[in-house]
Amino acid sequence: MPAKMATRGLSVWYGSKRAIQDVTLDVEENAVTALIGPSGCGKSTFLRTLNRMNDLVEGCRVEGVVTLDGEDVYGRDVDAVAVRRRVGMVFQKSNPFPRSIFENVAFGLRIAGMRDRQTLAARVEESLRDAALWDEVKDRLGDSALALSGGQQQRLCIARALAVRPEVVLMDEPASALDPIATARIEELIRELKRRYTIVIVTHSMQQAARVSDFTAFFYMGELVEYGPTERIFTRPIQKRTEEYITGRFG
């Protein structure tokens, strides 16, 4: 099976500082790929390179190749907006817009030009169901999204990302600001979503990576140290640094 997304010799610079160095990695379709590593190891940078969010950062330079279904994401005629519609993203801190729950989920559809009320309503409901939030908010779709709890807000952000029907969903430590119960719900959601989406998740928690992911990539100092099926990485790591990290000797 060809990889859904892949990078070949990917390096990323912020000004003169190299944040990612020569990373080659395949992201398998309908699977969860976890990126782990100590703070500042480049895993978030790598994630944001996949949907060209780094384009917004002044002085950021990308070298190497990133592909989505074999097509170069950074190609000369490629519109970054088209990439982001197919590769969605959920952030570490939930960031709902200061609007109603409905409008939050409908945002991506509206900016893509969807006008029809019924289609919008149907898609909003579907997305909220997918994000396991529908039952909690169905009676108050018009309420401010900011009235929701932290965990609900994060699921709303997931629903918002799903509403535009991306193929890949990138998650940057989606549960790091949540309590254990909300975290468990998000993790269950991730396992549920991988049947239809390809998911790449950055996480600080090795337990989380072990629980939700099929593949794990260990980053250290901007380099990809080791990559493989999660079970193997956590039981029989090949690299010494991987073993030291997962056994908690540093990081």
Add this chain to the structure above:
Amino acid sequence: MTPVNETGDAAAAGAPDPAVPPRDHDESEAADVPRRKSRRLADSFRTPWTHRLVERAVAAVAWTAIVAIAFIFVFVAREAIPLLYERHEDGSFRLVDLFAPRQWPGYDAPVYVWQPVGTPEKFNVVPLFVGTLKVTVLAMLLSVPLGVGCAMYVSQYASRRVREIVKPVIELLASLPSVVLGFFALIVLASSMQAVFGFRFRLNATVAAVALSLAIVPVVFTVTEDALSSVPRSLHEAAIALGARKYQTTLRVVIPAALPGIAAAIILGFGRAIGETMIVLMASGNAATLAPFDPTTSVRTVTATIAAELGEVARGEPHWRVLFLLGLMLFALTFLLNLAGGLIVRRLHRRLTASAT
């Protein structure tokens, strides 16, 4: 789901317990250590007197401002109030003439006229307020789109280098003395605008409004730019990640989130425009005409009237008192405006932050 919940709850409930023993431990340890010379808590009860002195001083400074405003109001009101009960033997001055039209000798119909040096003296304040509002509204129509648009460009689109040039330059405009702007309008702007638009009167409401805009744009710009720039980056990113284009992010996310700040900017600009004196005194032509919807006539504003006439009247005369009344009314108008503005900003803000409950 349930077992997870239970373990989660257990962990949460268990959490405080392990935290207790260390505290006990600390205390027992402290008991072992020989006690230092005991100090009565009562000695430490009060804040050091130097701190209290400084706190009082700061409070006094703050109160000074409030007291000063109260004094100004009282003083202005004291000069104006006698209008209400003072008797004018010759019957030349009637309170109702301040606001209602009157058919003066020699006129065909009742009119609104401000003609304090005519005989009889005519003090109708309506043309002055119409003039003030006309110039102010015209100036706002020019400076709000300009200031907000400029702020949008600088905060959302401009590169850092452009921003570092444009921002200080616009802010420099704010520091220009208004007499300089008035001079510029009087000498340069009026002639060239007359040449271009063919105004009948060289000095008119439009010239004054343009000059006034030069003073207001920096105010609107600075406050709006601040509001736009302080919209959290995370909202920006959320929109971009959903496939929003730059203009969509700006129009649908950044501007709505900055709306309270933009409203504040407009109110601040309005307050500045309505109170501005020197520019309108120099550039508006100062004829107290009553033509609310004609931007090409000369106008006389409330502020310019006070500035130009107060030095020329005898203390205690009706004219003197009417000028103070004008000041009082301007004061009230600005106060109401700020009050309404504050309410609008608060309501917008609440819509953006507070829960919907």
